[in-house]
Amino acid sequence: MTLANRTGFTPSSFILIGIPGLEDFHPVFAAPLCGVYIVTVLGNSTLLLAIKTGRSLQQPMYFLIALLCCSDLVLSSSILPKMLALFWFKAEQIPFNACLVQMFLIHTFASVESGILSAMAFDRYVAVCNPLRYPSIVANSLIGKLALAILIRAGSLTTALPLITHRLPFCTRYIAHSFCEHIAVAKLSCADVTVNNLYGLAASLSIAAMDFPCIGVSYTQIIRSVLRLPKGDRRKAFSTCVAHVSVMSIFYVPIVFSLALHRLHNSIPLSVHIIVVTCYLLIPPVANPLIYGAKMKEIRKAVLQMLPLGKT
Template sequence: MLIFNHSNSVTFALLGIPGLESQHLWLSLPLSSMFLVILIGNGAILFLVATESTLHTPMYLLLALLMMADLISTLALVPKILCLFWFNDKDIAANGCFTQMFFIHGASVVRSALLVAMAFDRYVAVCEPLRYNTILSPSLVGRLALAALAKGVILILPMPLLLQRLTFCHMVIPHTYCDHMAVVKIACDHTRPNRVYGLFVILLVVGLDLLLIGISYALILQAVVHLKSRDAVYKALNTCSAHLFVILVTYVPALFSSLTHRIGRNIPPHVHILLANLYLLLPSMLNPIIYGIKMKEIRDKVAKCLCRETA
């Protein structure tokens, strides 16, 4: 058995999707299409928020930060997969692997934290509309953004640091990217600390964040129940609809992927890996579409830009 020490000086090889290696080129077609949609959709939202002063509100500033997190995650993930699928470029240096891991998982944690901040924003908009601008001041939005960033860095940075202490029995990662658990599984050291910490991060991020989001929407629902006007109820629900759709497309694929990975022992490996890619890319692709459809201000700004171009 070969044992590789000093993991920061070695090179890993990404296998891709086990069992579907012959289909990599065909799989690159939907992947590259999703990549283009993500770049165009998220880039367009960022451009609108940056250039339109009327969109410089807490909700849209948080939305812009969410788009940035999606772009970072996608740019850390997709280019290397396309190089693998198109050119069979499997090699990735250990430092590059750990860096990719940090940005992919870190962006996911930041995205989840921003969804909590956006749930708080929706709570204030529905339950405290007269105090909205007072409560959600620019300084508070800045602190929420910094807290989301700090959470991503603090929780994910120990992952590559813990991996650097390991030795590896072989250097082939049976995955399309440097997923934390995929790298842990090829180590021949005692990996219990890595596994326990990975589970701790999942429980803290998904469990705690979903709990906070649930509390926000429970309070919103309580406030909506006491509204007497049907129009007021509709307006309150419409205010939250886009965020609720984004929560569904973010957490449902992630939870499904996590559950199948842990209890679906009879599920083929390529299904696990396809799901692992899907739960990262699907929210990034659908988020700008959902907000573009549900938010009138964004639709109006897009129509204004298109009319300006055709005039």
């Protein structure tokens, strides 16, 4: 065992610790997390069904929302079932390859979500600034191409994460996390993980470098265009962006907060880091369908029509 710890080994499985220091509270956390997962699945599935069946929702904007729902479902389902098994039943063990698959799915669909939000910003820019040309610019074919580009970008950037992690020799199997986050796994290695750190940072910066300018430019143009309108029309124009701005805030603000915590990593407990990362991955999928359902009249109408009372 001493020799293995010095030279490293490839484990058949890892052991997830959960939230270090708060292991006794795992069953307490499991109940609300189960509720989050149920609401996430029901909310996003309902939204997808409403968009599929609602005639008035067969438009590019709603297809983007449908893509966001699909991404949310995959992201939540790649994390929460295993986390619930860990917290409720102490199912701490996760096979090595399953851990790498989970790592790939988490990082890929977090990237996909950012890409979709960027595409939505462009959609809102065209809708507000060039409403007459909107049908010709933002066609269904364009949404299909954007979706493919977002998936290819995410996959090309994140496929390397499990590959460069797979090559590492490990000194321990115990992951101080609730799921297989890239750096949390890489830190278990006996070898130098500079490549993992640099590539993870480069991938994150590449996504930010593509998405943030698109969002920033789109909303700068939206604000400039709306401020030229008569006061009576400004509120109506801004209202078309409220849902998207709310969804972006829920997704990006926790990420910024998490990055700030990393700068203070020596004074912030590890459990706080894990809770923040878990929140920014799990809160958007449960909140997004609720926001769109509350803020968008057409979606509310389509959902109500799906109910027995809505058909009478």
